[in-house]
Structures are given as C-alpha cells and as structure tokens.
Amino acid sequence: AYRMLDKRFTNTSRLMVSSKVWQKTIPTNNCDVLLTFPAKTEDSTLMWLLARLKWRVPEVVVNVRHHSSSGIYGFYMTASYENLLKGADDLAIQKPLKSEYGGGLKEFTFEDQECFAGVEDEKMFLTSQERQSIVHYMINNLRAEEGEELGKLKFLEGQPIVPLLESKNIISQVFPLHNSTDLETLNKTWVQAFDKTQPLDSICEYFGVKIAMYFAYLGHYTISLVFPTVLGILLWILQGNQGFDDFSFVLFAVVNVMWATLFLEHWKRTSAELAYKWGTLDKKDELLEDPRPLFKGDLVKNPVTDQTCFEYPAWKRNLFRYLVTVPVIFICLLVVFVVMLLIFQLQEWINALVLAGRIPGFIKFLPKIMLALSIGVLDDIYKKIAYWLNDQENYRLENTYETSLIIKLVLFQFVNSFLSLFYIAFYLQDMSRLRDQLAAIFITRQIVGNLKEVFMPYFIWKFRLFKVGYKMAGEMSPGSIAREFKEMTEPTKEKVEADSPLLAQKSRTGGFKLLLQYTDTWEDYMEMVIQFGYVTLFSSAFPLAALCAFINNIIEIRSDAFKLCFHHQRPFGKRVGSIGIWQDVMEAMGIIAVIVNCALVGTSGIVPRVAPDMSSSTTILMIIVIEHVILLLKFILANAIPDVPEWVATEKAKLEFKRRTALKVCLSLFFVALADFSKCKN
Amino acid sequence: AYRMLDKRFTNTSRLMVSSKVWQKTIPTNNCDVLLTFPAKTEDSTLMWLLARLKWRVPEVVVNVRHHSSSGIYGFYMTASYENLLKGADDLAIQKPLKSEYGGGLKEFTFEDQECFAGVEDEKMFLTSQERQSIVHYMINNLRAEEGEELGKLKFLEGQPIVPLLESKNIISQVFPLHNSTDLETLNKTWVQAFDKTQPLDSICEYFGVKIAMYFAYLGHYTISLVFPTVLGILLWILQGNQGFDDFSFVLFAVVNVMWATLFLEHWKRTSAELAYKWGTLDKKDELLEDPRPLFKGDLVKNPVTDQTCFEYPAWKRNLFRYLVTVPVIFICLLVVFVVMLLIFQLQEWINALVLAGRIPGFIKFLPKIMLALSIGVLDDIYKKIAYWLNDQENYRLENTYETSLIIKLVLFQFVNSFLSLFYIAFYLQDMSRLRDQLAAIFITRQIVGNLKEVFMPYFIWKFRLFKVGYKMAGEMSPGSIAREFKEMTEPTKEKVEADSPLLAQKSRTGGFKLLLQYTDTWEDYMEMVIQFGYVTLFSSAFPLAALCAFINNIIEIRSDAFKLCFHHQRPFGKRVGSIGIWQDVMEAMGIIAVIVNCALVGTSGIVPRVAPDMSSSTTILMIIVIEHVILLLKFILANAIPDVPEWVATEKAKLEFKRRTALKVCLSLFFVALADFSKCKN
Known part of the structure; x- marks a missing residue:
C-alpha cells in the first residue's frame, strides 16, 4: 500500500x-478568455449558457473542454479578427495612425481601419491583452431577455448574464490566459x-x-x-x-x-x-462609460445614448451613505480605536508590573499577542462590513465603486497602522x-x-x-489512474490538433x-x-x-x-x-x-x-x-x-483641435461628394 | 459779454x-463697433488704417465720419449678414438647433446654417452683442505684414494692428454702441x-x-x-x-x-x-484660444493648428514671476503693512494723550486723515506697479492675464481692508x-x-x-457757433440717410x-x-x-x-x-x-x-x-x-456623445455617397 x-x-x-x-x-491565438465552472456542474447549465452565447453573441467563438479527473468544464473563448477589430472600435482603443495620416494615437475606428499602422498583421496589431479585453467585453454583453431564468435564478431584462452567474458561483471564474x-x-x-x-x-x-x-x-x-x-x-x-x-x-x-x-x-x-x-x-465622460455588471437599478432609457439601461437614483445612494455607511464605519473605527487603546493601556500596566518584578517577564508578550489577534479578527470583520456596505451603495461605475471601497479600507488601515505610533508620540x-x-x-x-x-x-x-x-x-482505482494519466499527458501531443475543438474537448x-x-x-x-x-x-x-x-x-x-x-x-x-x-x-x-x-x-x-x-x-x-x-x-x-506637463497639454489640445475640425472637414467632403453625385446623375 | x-x-x-x-x-444694424481717433489725427493715419481694413479684412464695412467741432474722426463698422454668420462659426458661438435636428445648443457652423433655429431672420438671429463680438474679432484679425510701419511705429509680422494702435493712443477707443x-x-x-x-x-x-x-x-x-x-x-x-x-x-x-x-x-x-x-x-482648450492682442513673443508655428503665431517660453515668465514679481509684491505689501501699523500706533498714542488732556481733542483725527491719505497714495502706486508687473509677465490669454492681475490687487485690498480689524481684534x-x-x-x-x-x-x-x-x-467765433450748432442738430434729420456713408460722413x-x-x-x-x-x-x-x-x-x-x-x-x-x-x-x-x-x-x-x-x-x-x-x-x-448639477452633467455627456458619434456617422455617410458616386460614374 x-x-x-x-x-x-x-x-x-x-x-x-x-x-x-x-x-x-x-496558444493565445486560439483562446483569449477562459470561463470555468465548478466541479459537478450539470450539463443543462452548460448547454443553457452555451446556447445563449452562440445565439446572442455570435462573434464569440466558444470551445468547450472537460477535465474528467476534476470534473471541471471550461469554455475557451476567442473571436475572429474582424470581430475583434469591431470590438476595438466599440471600446475606443487607441492605436497609432500610419505616418501618412499624421501619426499619433487615435481611437480605432473600424471604417477607417486602413489608416492605422500595422492593421494588416492579424497576430501583432492587437496585443493579447487588448484581445482579451475585447472578448471579455463581448461576453459581458450577453444580456438576459425578459423573464429568462436558470434554475431558481431569475434575470431582469438587460442584465448581463455572465457576471451575475459568476457572483452566484454558477460560473467559478472568467479569466484571460497567460502567454x-x-x-x-x-x-x-x-x-x-x-x-x-x-x-x-x-x-x-x-x-x-x-x-x-x-x-x-x-x-x-x-x-x-x-x-x-x-x-x-x-x-x-x-x-x-x-x-x-x-x-x-x-x-x-x-x-x-x-x-x-x-x-x-x-x-x-x-x-x-x-x-x-x-x-x-483623454477619458470618456463618466456617463458614457459602461456600468459595472453588478450594478442594479430600474430600467430606463439612457438620456445620453438613448439605449435602455439601468438607473439608480443618486438620492437613494446618498441616503444610504449618510444614514448607514457613515455611522457604521464611524462605530467600527471607534471600536478598533478603543480596543487598541485598551490593549496599549494593558501593556503599560503589565510593563510596570514586570519592571517591579511582581509578575514574570514573558507576560509582557501577552498584550502584543492580544493586539495581533484582535487586529486580525477586527480586520476580517471590518473588511466584510466594508464590502457589504459598498455593494449596498450600488455604484454605477467600477471606478467609483473601487474609490469608495478604498476610502473605507484606508480609514481602517490608518487607525490600525498609526494609532500605536500616535499613542507613543503624543500620549x-x-x-x-x-x-x-x-x-x-x-x-x-x-x-x-x-x-x-x-x-x-x-x-x-x-x-x-x-x-x-x-x-x-x-x-480513483489503479485502472482509472492509468487512464487519467494518459489524459493528463495527452495535451502535449494534442497541441498540434488544437484547432479541432471536438478532438480536444476532453x-x-x-x-x-x-x-x-x-x-x-x-x-x-x-x-x-x-x-x-x-x-x-x-x-x-x-x-x-x-x-x-x-x-x-x-x-x-x-x-x-x-x-x-x-x-x-x-x-x-x-x-x-x-x-x-x-x-x-x-x-x-x-x-x-x-x-x-x-x-x-x-x-x-x-x-x-x-x-x-x-x-x-x-x-x-x-x-x-x-x-x-x-x-x-x-x-x-x-x-x-x-x-x-506642457508638451502633454499641447498634444491634448492638438487632438481636441483635430476632433473639432475633422467633423467640419468631413461635412464639407460629404457635401462635395453629394454635389458631384447629383451632377453625375443629371 | x-x-x-x-x-x-x-x-x-x-x-x-x-x-x-x-x-x-x-441704429445697430448700421453700426456695430465704433473706432475713434484723438482730435487732430492726421488724415494720412486714417487713410493708412482704412486702406488696410478694406484690403485685409474686406468683410468689415467701414463708414468714416467726422465731427468737425471736436475734430474727432470715427470709423463706424459693421459686416454683412453672411460674413457675420461666418464669424459666428469662427468664434464657435453656440446657437439653438431647430427642433427637428434635436434642439439644444450647438456651436454654429456656417455649412449647416439651415439646421439652426431662426437663422432666416437677419435682424434677430444674432443678438447685437454677438454681432459686436464678431465685428470686434474681425477687426482684431487685421494683422501687420512684414516690415510694415506707421510713422515711427514698426510692426512685427502677424501683430494685430488695431489693439497695438489703441495701446499707443493712435486710436483712442474701440467700443460697441448701446442700443x-x-x-x-x-x-x-x-x-x-x-x-x-x-x-x-x-x-x-x-x-x-x-x-x-x-x-x-x-x-x-x-x-x-x-x-x-x-x-x-x-x-x-x-x-x-x-x-x-x-x-x-x-x-x-x-x-x-x-x-x-x-x-x-x-x-x-x-x-x-x-x-x-x-x-x-464646455470651453475650448486653452491652447486653442486666441492670444491677447498685446501678447508678445517669437513667431513660431502653432503646434496645434499649424498656423504661425507668437510664442513666449514659460520659463521666462516664471523666472520673472519668481525673481521680480514675488519679491516686489512682497516688499510693497510689507510697506503698506508697516505704514498702517505705524499710523495705528500713532493713533493709540494720541488717543492716550487726548484722554490725559495733554493735547486738544481734534488732533485725534490727524492719524485718521493720514491713514486715508497714505492708503490713497499707496493704492495708486501699488496699482501702477501691479499693472506694470502683469504686463511684463506677458500672459498669452486674456483670462490668465486677468487672473494674475486680480491676485495681485486682492492681496493689497486684503491688507488694506482687514489690517485695522486684525489689529483691533488680535493686538x-x-x-x-x-x-x-x-x-x-x-x-x-x-x-x-x-x-x-x-x-x-x-x-x-x-x-x-x-x-x-x-x-x-x-x-469759436459767434458765426462758427451757429454753424457748429447746425451740425450738432443735423444728425436727427440725417438718421434717414444713414445708409449713405458719404453724406453722413461729417x-x-x-x-x-x-x-x-x-x-x-x-x-x-x-x-x-x-x-x-x-x-x-x-x-x-x-x-x-x-x-x-x-x-x-x-x-x-x-x-x-x-x-x-x-x-x-x-x-x-x-x-x-x-x-x-x-x-x-x-x-x-x-x-x-x-x-x-x-x-x-x-x-x-x-x-x-x-x-x-x-x-x-x-x-x-x-x-x-x-x-x-x-x-x-x-x-x-x-x-x-x-x-x-446632475442634469447639467447629463447634458454635457449628451453633447460629448453626439460629437463623438457625429464624426463616425458623417464618415459612413461620406463613404455611402462616394460609393453611389462611383457606381453612378460606371
């Protein structure tokens, strides 16, 4: 044995x-983003998601693979070059122009793709990171239709499916692969x-x-x-x-x-x-940015782009913030403050006793251990509370969500890190x-x-x-180990056949x-x-x-x-x-x-x-x-x-100037073309 | 007599x-901006300027008139409606769109003038203030050519002529008329x-x-x-x-x-x-704004618009600012501070003497009068210094020039207004x-x-x-008074003939x-x-x-x-x-x-x-x-x-979105037109 x-x-x-x-x-050109499910996910769930991916975001190419030993399924996702370019347009990724078009960075536009340097080279034009961002963006664009449900989970119309499944642990992870x-x-x-x-x-x-x-x-x-x-x-x-x-x-x-x-x-x-x-x-206006996938709200027409989107009134968020978040955070910080101060006092008291020789020296370490333990515990609790509060505040943008979370965490870390020093220095x-x-x-x-x-x-x-x-x-039984073994070592051979998804599926x-x-x-x-x-x-x-x-x-x-x-x-x-x-x-x-x-x-x-x-x-x-x-x-x-710096300001002004004049130039070109067209027609 | x-x-x-x-x-539709010369200006000067106005800014219509009693000549200037509209385009004046084009304010563009509400109404579309700004902008655009000179005054290439003449008192004023x-x-x-x-x-x-x-x-x-x-x-x-x-x-x-x-x-x-x-x-980028007419510098190509323009290196300005302006202002303020404090002390001393009955009571007012006089004198001197320093700093934009001047003046006013109160409250x-x-x-x-x-x-x-x-x-002799009188009262009659410049010239x-x-x-x-x-x-x-x-x-x-x-x-x-x-x-x-x-x-x-x-x-x-x-x-x-406010942010985002998408839409329209055209040609 x-x-x-x-x-x-x-x-x-x-x-x-x-x-x-x-x-x-x-290989990156074969898979940009990997989506994995927990072990023992039912086939119906996989099929449900797969069908929706194939129908609603046909631009994403999905290869399903299974690792039989762990029971984990993975969706290996990529997209065609053309679709990636379209995605680059949607995401307004900045790319260098060809030198004959003035050079410099410009937001990529699919229509003018030939103006961009290196667009002909499918493998090099988009970096692996950009490809992954685009595919990720496409996947997050898979939105629920009205009344759709998966098991007990009901979707609201327009809700992004993948991030929600991820938050409910039906999908374990979505991540890009290393190269x-x-x-x-x-x-x-x-x-x-x-x-x-x-x-x-x-x-x-x-x-x-x-x-x-x-x-x-x-x-x-x-x-x-x-x-x-x-x-x-x-x-x-x-x-x-x-x-x-x-x-x-x-x-x-x-x-x-x-x-x-x-x-x-x-x-x-x-x-x-x-x-x-x-x-x-030169960032987009905040109101034009896409909301966080987990942002909740009422479905309304976006006043800017005229597309339907979620809206969450600012007063609700502010109400929660000032009536719940602020007092809760304040109380938490107060608790940390008091606990730490008490332990400091205890330390002083024990130090004095040890110095007087009334208790053995090793007890000096007791408050230190208490401090370390209590900070560890408080940190855990505080983090949970902070995350929960931040989720409740329901920020529309990833950016503001993160900012608000960081402020909460910084406050705790500030007390935690500096209180002992303040105590020694000023008390x-x-x-x-x-x-x-x-x-x-x-x-x-x-x-x-x-x-x-x-x-x-x-x-x-x-x-x-x-x-x-x-x-x-x-x-596994010895026999199964052997089989498993074969499977585990197979991939190295299969690399050549990687393009045929069915073969490599398992x-x-x-x-x-x-x-x-x-x-x-x-x-x-x-x-x-x-x-x-x-x-x-x-x-x-x-x-x-x-x-x-x-x-x-x-x-x-x-x-x-x-x-x-x-x-x-x-x-x-x-x-x-x-x-x-x-x-x-x-x-x-x-x-x-x-x-x-x-x-x-x-x-x-x-x-x-x-x-x-x-x-x-x-x-x-x-x-x-x-x-x-x-x-x-x-x-x-x-x-x-x-x-x-001055040179950056100048470059920015240039860009702004180009954007402002481009429209005028384009309009006059259009009118010239139109005039030619009508002349030609007559 | x-x-x-x-x-x-x-x-x-x-x-x-x-x-x-x-x-x-x-009447405003006849004259938007009036340019006057000092009495006894030579005819050659008038002709020099008039010729340049007519040749280089033909869009400005100039009527010359003379007031014989004071010897003052005036250029009454306006422009045709079409030229005013072109100017509105240059100045990017915001005007409301017709409701069928989405309404809301948009920068006026001459090519799309039919999209703007009320553009058909020549008298009402542009306000008198907008007309005046446009004409003023046109006049300021009259720039010197290389080696040009008027009397002893030599111009640099590209220098705006009118503001320079105004600063040298060859033109006494340029101003719009009341309505x-x-x-x-x-x-x-x-x-x-x-x-x-x-x-x-x-x-x-x-x-x-x-x-x-x-x-x-x-x-x-x-x-x-x-x-x-x-x-x-x-x-x-x-x-x-x-x-x-x-x-x-x-x-x-x-x-x-x-x-x-x-x-x-x-x-x-x-x-x-x-x-x-x-x-x-939604202001233009600073680097795209026109410089102050009195801004001096070396002629270079504007890196943004590729037009030639003046440039003055920032380090020169900063050097002057930190080595001259800051110390000078500091010394000035110190002088004011010390003078005021001395007078306050004197006041206290005299007050005590008066209270003791050792000098008559009216002497109490002596320091007060001294204070008023010295503040008046110091204010005058300080203002002159501040203006001079500010001119030397040679700011490119009207806006920064003004900001810098205001800071200087505020510092003085702060000491002047609050020092006595600080003295009483804290000393x-x-x-x-x-x-x-x-x-x-x-x-x-x-x-x-x-x-x-x-x-x-x-x-x-x-x-x-x-x-x-x-x-x-x-x-004037009695006879000339009568003649003068006739002239002075004539205008009321001439109003009808105002359109014929020659008749109304004098x-x-x-x-x-x-x-x-x-x-x-x-x-x-x-x-x-x-x-x-x-x-x-x-x-x-x-x-x-x-x-x-x-x-x-x-x-x-x-x-x-x-x-x-x-x-x-x-x-x-x-x-x-x-x-x-x-x-x-x-x-x-x-x-x-x-x-x-x-x-x-x-x-x-x-x-x-x-x-x-x-x-x-x-x-x-x-x-x-x-x-x-x-x-x-x-x-x-x-x-x-x-x-x-949120609604303003939304509106701004809308505008930004429109501007960003407009170019894309326009481009595709252009390509469609081009395709039609080539199809039609074949």
Whole structure:
C-alpha cells in the first residue's frame, strides 16, 4: 500500500508539471478568455449558457473542454479578427495612425481601419491583452431577455448574464490566459533584471494600463526616496550632541513635508505623461462609460445614448451613505480605536508590573499577542462590513465603486497602522520609544510582509496542487489512474490538433484553478501608502525610515512582478488615466504629515531646550503659526506646478483641435461628394 | 459779454442733450463697433488704417465720419449678414438647433446654417452683442505684414494692428454702441424693477456672459445673505446677559463658516447651470484660444493648428514671476503693512494723550486723515506697479492675464481692508471696539461707496460735457457757433440717410467720448469679495454685518445696473464659464474665516468665563483641534457636494456623445455617397 501511495504522489508531481506547462502553452491565438465552472456542474447549465452565447453573441467563438479527473468544464473563448477589430472600435482603443495620416494615437475606428499602422498583421496589431479585453467585453454583453431564468435564478431584462452567474458561483471564474512567450520576455527584462529600469511599455502591453501604472508609481516613488534616504543617513551618521539632534529633527520635519509635496506633484506630471503615452489621458465622460455588471437599478432609457439601461437614483445612494455607511464605519473605527487603546493601556500596566518584578517577564508578550489577534479578527470583520456596505451603495461605475471601497479600507488601515505610533508620540511623549517602534515596524511589517507576499502564494499553490493530486489518487482505482494519466499527458501531443475543438474537448484544463486570482492593485497600493505615511509622518523621529523603505521597495518591485507573472492568474487589463484615489490619499497623508511633524516638534521638547524662557502658550502659538505657514506654502507650491506637463497639454489640445475640425472637414467632403453625385446623375 | 457766455452755456446744454440722444439712436444694424481717433489725427493715419481694413479684412464695412467741432474722426463698422454668420462659426458661438435636428445648443457652423433655429431672420438671429463680438474679432484679425510701419511705429509680422494702435493712443477707443430699444427694456425690467428677480437672460443677451454672470452672482449672494441676516437680527435682539452673548458668539462663528462653505458650493452649481444655459460651460482648450492682442513673443508655428503665431517660453515668465514679481509684491505689501501699523500706533498714542488732556481733542483725527491719505497714495502706486508687473509677465490669454492681475490687487485690498480689524481684534483684543469699527466700516465704506459709484460718474460726465461746451464756446467765433450748432442738430434729420456713408460722413460723432469706459467687472467683484470677507471673518463680533451687507447689496444691484446702462460705454461681451478666480478668492476667504473665527473665540475671553480652571495652553490646544476639525468638515462638505448639477452633467455627456458619434456617422455617410458616386460614374 505504501508503494501504491508513493506512486500516486509521483503521478501528482507529474500532474504538477503538466499543469504548469498547460498554464503557459495554450496558444493565445486560439483562446483569449477562459470561463470555468465548478466541479459537478450539470450539463443543462452548460448547454443553457452555451446556447445563449452562440445565439446572442455570435462573434464569440466558444470551445468547450472537460477535465474528467476534476470534473471541471471550461469554455475557451476567442473571436475572429474582424470581430475583434469591431470590438476595438466599440471600446475606443487607441492605436497609432500610419505616418501618412499624421501619426499619433487615435481611437480605432473600424471604417477607417486602413489608416492605422500595422492593421494588416492579424497576430501583432492587437496585443493579447487588448484581445482579451475585447472578448471579455463581448461576453459581458450577453444580456438576459425578459423573464429568462436558470434554475431558481431569475434575470431582469438587460442584465448581463455572465457576471451575475459568476457572483452566484454558477460560473467559478472568467479569466484571460497567460502567454508564455511574453512572460518569458518579461521575466528576463523585468522580474530578474534588478539592474535595469522597468520595461513599463511592455508591462502595459501585457498587463494593461492599471497595473503598469502601479509599477510606474512604485518605481517613481522608490527613486524619489533616494533624497530622504541620503539625508537620513547623513543625519544619522552626524548625530551626537543634543543641539545638532534638535536641529536635524526640525530640519528633517520640514524637508520631509516639502519632499512629499514635490514628490506628489512630480508624480502627477509623470502619470499624465504615461497616461498620454498609453492613450488613457483623454477619458470618456463618466456617463458614457459602461456600468459595472453588478450594478442594479430600474430600467430606463439612457438620456445620453438613448439605449435602455439601468438607473439608480443618486438620492437613494446618498441616503444610504449618510444614514448607514457613515455611522457604521464611524462605530467600527471607534471600536478598533478603543480596543487598541485598551490593549496599549494593558501593556503599560503589565510593563510596570514586570519592571517591579511582581509578575514574570514573558507576560509582557501577552498584550502584543492580544493586539495581533484582535487586529486580525477586527480586520476580517471590518473588511466584510466594508464590502457589504459598498455593494449596498450600488455604484454605477467600477471606478467609483473601487474609490469608495478604498476610502473605507484606508480609514481602517490608518487607525490600525498609526494609532500605536500616535499613542507613543503624543500620549506617552517618548521619542526614543517612538524610534524603536518605527524600526521594529519597518523590519517586521515590511520585510516579513514582502516575504509573505511571495512565499505564501507559492505554498498555497503547492498545497492546492498536492490536494488535487491526493484527492485524485484517493478517489480513483489503479485502472482509472492509468487512464487519467494518459489524459493528463495527452495535451502535449494534442497541441498540434488544437484547432479541432471536438478532438480536444476532453482535455486541456488542469492548471487554471491552481493559480491564485489577482485581487486588483489595491492591496499593493495600500502597503505603499501606509509606508509613505511612516516615512512622511514620523521619519523626523527615525531618520533611517526612508532607507528602510527604499531597500524594501527595491525588493517589492521585483517580488510584486514575480507574484504577478508566476503566482497569479493573468488579470484583465484595465484602462485608467491615473492612480486615481491613491493620489488623493497620499495628498491627505501629506497634509497630515505637516500637522504631525509640527506636533512632534512641539512634544519633542526642542523648543524649551532652545528657548527656555518661552511660555508654553507662546510655544504652542508659535508652532501653530508655523504649521499654517507650511500648509500655505504647500498649497502654493502644489498650485504653482502644473499638473500636466506642457508638451502633454499641447498634444491634448492638438487632438481636441483635430476632433473639432475633422467633423467640419468631413461635412464639407460629404457635401462635395453629394454635389458631384447629383451632377453625375443629371 | 455775460449774455454771450450765457448763450454759450445754453448751447452747451443743448449739445448735452443731443449727444445723449446720439449715444442711443445710432441704429445697430448700421453700426456695430465704433473706432475713434484723438482730435487732430492726421488724415494720412486714417487713410493708412482704412486702406488696410478694406484690403485685409474686406468683410468689415467701414463708414468714416467726422465731427468737425471736436475734430474727432470715427470709423463706424459693421459686416454683412453672411460674413457675420461666418464669424459666428469662427468664434464657435453656440446657437439653438431647430427642433427637428434635436434642439439644444450647438456651436454654429456656417455649412449647416439651415439646421439652426431662426437663422432666416437677419435682424434677430444674432443678438447685437454677438454681432459686436464678431465685428470686434474681425477687426482684431487685421494683422501687420512684414516690415510694415506707421510713422515711427514698426510692426512685427502677424501683430494685430488695431489693439497695438489703441495701446499707443493712435486710436483712442474701440467700443460697441448701446442700443436704445434694448436699453429701455432693460431699464424697465431690471434697473428700476426693484421688486422683480433680475432678467439674467436679457442681461446676458445684451451685455454678454461675463457681466450677466456678475449680476447672477450678486443676486445669488444677496439672497444667500438672508440666512445670516435673520440669525444676526435674532441674536442681536436676544442679546443681554453674558452667558447668552458668549453662546451666540460661538454659534455665529460656527454658523458663519458653514454658511460660507454651503453658499460657495451652491453658487458653483448655479454658475455651472447658467454657463450651460448660456453655452459657455464646455470651453475650448486653452491652447486653442486666441492670444491677447498685446501678447508678445517669437513667431513660431502653432503646434496645434499649424498656423504661425507668437510664442513666449514659460520659463521666462516664471523666472520673472519668481525673481521680480514675488519679491516686489512682497516688499510693497510689507510697506503698506508697516505704514498702517505705524499710523495705528500713532493713533493709540494720541488717543492716550487726548484722554490725559495733554493735547486738544481734534488732533485725534490727524492719524485718521493720514491713514486715508497714505492708503490713497499707496493704492495708486501699488496699482501702477501691479499693472506694470502683469504686463511684463506677458500672459498669452486674456483670462490668465486677468487672473494674475486680480491676485495681485486682492492681496493689497486684503491688507488694506482687514489690517485695522486684525489689529483691533488680535493686538488690542478689544471686542467692543471691533464691533464699533465694523459698524463704521459698513456705514462709510459700503454706503458712501455706493453713492460714489453712481454719482461720481454722473458728475464726471456732466463736468466733461461742460468742458467740451466751454472749450467750444471759447474757441469759436459767434458765426462758427451757429454753424457748429447746425451740425450738432443735423444728425436727427440725417438718421434717414444713414445708409449713405458719404453724406453722413461729417457728422454723427459727439457723444462717444462722453460716456466713461467700463473697466471690466473686477472692481465690482472686489467690492463684493471684501464685503464677503467682513461678513464671514468678523460677523461673530458684529452680528448685524450680514444685515448691512444685505441692504447694501439690494441697492448695489440696481446702482451697478444703472451705472452700466447709462453712465458707461457698452462693453464688449465676453464669454466665460464661471466667475473664475473670484471663486477661488472667496474660497480662500472661507478658509481664513475658519482660522479668524477660531482665533476670535480664543481672544474673546469666552473660554476662561465658561471654564475658569482651564490652563491657557489647554485652551489654545482645544481651539486648534476644533479649528482643524472644522477645516476637515468644510473640506468633506465641499467634496461631497458635486460642483456640477446632475442634469447639467447629463447634458454635457449628451453633447460629448453626439460629437463623438457625429464624426463616425458623417464618415459612413461620406463613404455611402462616394460609393453611389462611383457606381453612378460606371
């Protein structure tokens, strides 16, 4: 029996290899988007969906395949080149014009396709990411008819079917497939190329603008950190006598705040340049954007496009927001606040007892463990509440939905991350402890977090593979294993025959469940924003903070890249014009930094040391005046620097000018043609 | 001799009447824009300009007329209906579409003129204000050729000739003429209609969007003042015991700040609605706008439109701005600050001496007179410096030029208007004196200012007429007076023959020099913004401030209207999308209001009365925390209210959608026509 089990494990490890191979080798020109069902989905469900796909979105080509061991069905979907081009027109994807038509990016139009550079090359014109977005868009366009139902699930007229089935777990996932050639290039030029700048354009091409924007931001932020890093190291080396330390404390506070402002302004400009280059700066009006698939509302005629669509009155959303969301979030934050404060108090009390020798030393760790546990639990609960509230608010656009969710999550993370530091800095007013705490945070939170991000998914993935293999080994008789085996190894041979869907129908699944789903960029951003907070808010107390952040980020860039390329499913490319709400969050952080740094100077005892005769009211008043002056300077600085570089503004104006004149030119051409036509007729 | 003089004066008064008649009776369909030269301009200059006008802007019809008594020549300019329509296309004036084409406003296009409602009616389709803007635009388009010169004045290639001549005083004025019928209607429905709401649409039609926007703002602000007025009266009536007064002080401080925020947000929305209605919400890109005529720079190809135009590098402007403007303005403000403070100190010193009986009482007024004189002198000097600096900064757009100038002037007015109050409130910390001072300011500054605004121009006008008459009477022999007289009274007869320029050439001037030039809306706005400052900054000390402001504004609306209709030349209509920089100035005022009100609560001695045990540091800290919380609330409030009402956003999106689809539709129509054509050919 032992040998049998051993053999089964060997099989499993082979499966592991083959699934990994599979994940990468499915040729992109054959399948753009994969839709999978849970195991044991009934055939009728499959047929129901398949029929609707074939009838209502005939432009999508569906190949059904089955993995008999896991019982998972998959729809492999793609579309013809012509239909993809039409989709590119619908999605207004920007493509370069041929040089004889003036060059530059322009929204792709199917009618004028011959004006676009490279349109003849079916394989290269649209990137794999663009193809996937188009197919995804087509699939989401499969809408229910009146009174339609699947089992107990009833659809409203016009509701998108696939996203709804996905939210009800009738479809387990819809995701695009990785492309192994592109991945290999990215691996060489990006993941493992520590010494080179990031190939942002390739990242954008493969993962879409949103993810490329995140990595651009990460790179920009890391480079910007060089300045406070160098200054921090200098001040750290030179520290010694009290006078110099006081001076460096104030200097660092002021420099930090100004650095944050300049960094954010510079990033805004860089982001505008990138968005222009990637064709997303000039966004559609919000009312013209497609709503989130899960957006609910009454069916009305869209006042803009005259198509029927859902509408949800703003007052309902606002009512919910101000009467439910705001109080609930406030109470939640209050609970977190109180729980954390109580544990801090407990810690102080126990520390005092330990110091007095009345209880053993190890009890000191009890509150720490309590804190870690309670934060973990509270975080889970809070996240559930936040998601639920956000769903109830029923935002029309993906973008506003995400913004609103991020604001909720940021509030929690802010309390969670900074409360202990505020407690030490302003309640205990213990600067050296603040420094120790910051150092500890940077070492644990940042480095451990980084390792976790890379290795945890790796282990989870291994574990899942192991589970699949074990389950398979347990459920199947030796004979079936052999058959299964044949099936598992077949695909490598079938690659040649991949074009005949019927032949390949019963294979070619495997890996798609094994990679983790990528939950969008916001967790990565959150980490960076909190880190940005540590650096700007408290680094006057701990000048090496920027250095720690800098080292962390150099690793972070590559580990995030590695994670995205090899441990997660490929995400759908999203088109964004900026990093959105994160810019605002960081700007808010910049303002808080001014207040906190001034308060730190106030509590640090520097003023009494420098000017012992000053009364405490005068000291406070002086610091307040300085705070207001710095805020004013910050404001003037932010306004004096244009958000969009001049050359981008010029390019935008050009585009606008072209669009405005194009219509006039076109109209006169039309009239000329008409005149010729009538002349010719007579 | 006495009788002779008397007779001459009688003549003069007749002239007055006739000039007034003239001002109004020149028919608009005959003359849109009047261009006048200084007396004794040489004929060669006239011919030089006339020739260039006729050759280079043939669309402008010029009638030359001469007023022999004053020696003033005038060019009366208009254009044919067809050319006006072409100009409306160039200026992208928004006009309503016929209902069969979907209705709504659209930029006028000459090719599709038949799609616009009322285009058949030559007299009514374009308003007199639009005609004038178009003719003005045509005149400004008269550009110099290479090496051209007039006397000593040399032109650069492409420089607009008329504005340059105007700035060199070779042309004295270019201005549109009033229309007496429209003015009469406006007088009935607006100037004298105290009981009705302002006819904003008619104002917009007659004076253009910019002036209509000012009056809309003024009306909106006045109505908004009702709330603090009522609250102020209530608190004023109920005042009595110290406890209630303290309560009402704090209440009024908080309410004021919140009221200011809500008022500004509401105005932003109202302004967006009006701008939408008047077709200016959707503005052209800045780079597509025409530069100011006086903008200088190197001739380059415009990167956007590919036409040659001037360019002035931004770094040059910024260099000047940061190295010259900022320090100069700072020094100027410092001088004003120091001078005022010194006079305040002197006042205190003299007051003390008078109180001690050591010098006579009337000397108390000496510092007051000094203050008034020095402010007057400083104001004049500062204005000259500000204008000079602003001209040197050489802004490309009228809009940015004005914004930059206003910021400079606001800074001075802020110091000038509020320093004495700050001095009393925070240096002397005398609340009852602050109240007296505020009351005095409202009575003198507001009411006297109002009277001045109406009666001063009236007297200046009378005086000028008198001067003209006197000069005429003095210079001319009795015989020439009679001849002159004949000429002066002729025009009334000539009205019928107005169409024959040669016949009417030697008459029809007269009044055009006598009305004051309207120097744009900024003086009126300045007054309102300073008043808004008094109300929001200090009215917790003087609750009746809002009442005073309210009464003042009710008069202000009508007196401004009167001034504009009857004492000033008609200004060219300007198209703006909002009140521009004034919104920002008032928002800055709103933030300052929070700080000042918190500081007032701090210095008023309320906290020690309510909580006598609180230490002064704790009091300050508490107030600071409250200040920050209020600022946060204000910020959240301003962000939670959308700046553009939903229906306007929808309409804008519709327009955008139409523009985006129109091109596609047009292209396919063109291709269909082309296909038909080729079919037909074969």
